[in-house]
Amino acid sequence: MEALSPFGGTIDRAVAIGLVVVMGYTIIELLVLQFWIRKLDLRVVRMTLLGFLGSGLLSPALTWLVGPLSVGIAALVGAKLSLFQAGMHWVDLIYSLVVYEFFYWLQHWLGHKIRLIWCIHSPHHAPAGIHMAIGTNHHFLEGLVYFPLFLGFLPALLGVDPVIVVALNILDTVWGSYLHLSSEILREGRYGWLGRFMQTPAHHRVHHAKNPRYVDRNYNSITLLWDWLLGTLERLRDDEPVEYGITRAVDDGSYWDVHFGEFVTLYRDLRSAEHASDFFGHLFRPPGWHPGDASQTAEAIRAELLALERD
Numbered sequence: 685m686e687a688l689s690p691f692g693g694t695i696d697r698a699v700a701i702g703l704v705v706v707m708g709y710t711i712i713e714l715l716v717l718q719f720w721i722r723k724l725d726l727r728v729v730r731m732t733l734l735g736f737l738g739s740g741l742l743s744p745a746l747t748w749l750v751g752p753l754s755v756g757i758a759a760l761v762g763a764k765l766s767l768f769q770a771g772m773h774w775v776d777l778i779y780s781l782v783v784y785e786f787f788y789w790l791q792h793w794l795g796h797k798i799r800l801i802w803c804i805h806s807p808h809h810a811p812a813g814i815h816m817a818i819g820t821n822h823h824f825l826e827g828l829v830y831f832p833l834f835l836g837f838l839p840a841l842l843g844v845d846p847v848i849v850v851a852l853n854i855l856d857t858v859w860g861s862y863l864h865l866s867s868e869i870l871r872e873g874r875y876g877w878l879g880r881f882m883q884t885p886a887h888h889r890v891h892h893a894k895n896p897r898y899v900d901r902n903y904n905s906i907t908l909l910w911d912w913l914l915g916t917l918e919r920l921r922d923d924e925p926v927e928y929g930i931t932r933a934v935d936d937g938s939y940w941d942v943h944f945g946e947f948v949t950l951y952r953d954l955r956s957a958e959h960a961s962d963f964f965g966h967l968f969r970p971p972g973w974h975p976g977d978a979s980q981t982a983e984a985i986r987a988e989l990l991a992l993e994r995d
């Protein structure tokens with residue numbers, strides 16, 4: 685068991701406290717939605733519970749078996765190979781946040797732009813609504829490889845101290861989960877001037893939208909820096925409410941449809957591929973792409989809307 689807690693008691697306790705905080709406000713929100721506001725689809729909650737069991741229990745178990753490749757241990761490996769080690773001075777901490785957030789942006793962007801990874805990330809987006817339990821709903825494969833690689837190994841390889849890597853991972857988990865607070869509980873979630881710098885529930889509602897304007901925007905979980913720099917920032921507009929979900933028709937109360945439906949449609953497309961380039965295109969090009977036709981990708985649909993508005 686030693687390999688599971690290489691950082692010692694303080695970090696382990698911080699991870700445990702982070703999880704308790706997330707579970708605590710998730711359960712409180714579910715109770716309020718069910719018994720006070722009376723606006724909760726219990727089939728969706730059951731689906732998210734299975735998703736949470738997969739990503740919260742099965743995924744760590746598999747991660748431990750095949751690696752262990754957890755974020756913290758991957759960070760220790762990255763730090764060993766790194767040529768540079770940032771310290772704990774406030775300048776180093778800002779550097780660490782900027783580096784961590786870049787890799788967070790990158791892994792999340794890849795999850796939306798490469799169809800094979802989208803199959804794994806899409807369960808988080810499939811429900812036609814948002815609340816904290818939906819925030820905990822992830823495919824069990826999601827944390828297996830690319831979280832440890834992008835959120836552990838690579839930041840540490842660029843010199844971020846492994847302890848800071850884990851601390852930022854806790855921060856992004858706690859704040860990132862909070863971003864899923866439903867509009868029944870928190871109507872606006874814009875947080876005034878803070879929303880100019882930080883991801884807020886309003887920003888993350890945009891991320892969960894399928895509206896052409898909002899789709900594939902706001903990838904980060906803590907600040908707006910990389911979304912702003914890389915052109916993926918979109919603010920929630922008063923005149924355009926969010927339509928939650930994904931473009932595929934999905935039964936969001938069904939664990940199997942939410943967590944494996946995208947794999948089924950990918951499998952069908954792979955079987956119908958006539959050329960190797962089509963086959964690999966289905967695997968690695970963005971969702972919505974079909975041989976010779978990129979007009980249904982999120983980028984194309986959004987560009988069409990913006991072009992119409994410019995005319």
Ligand SMILES: [Zn+2]
Pocket residue numbers: 792795796805808809891
């Ligand atoms: Zn996403």
Ligand SMILES: [Zn+2]
Pocket residue numbers: 808819864888892
């Ligand atoms: Zn989310």
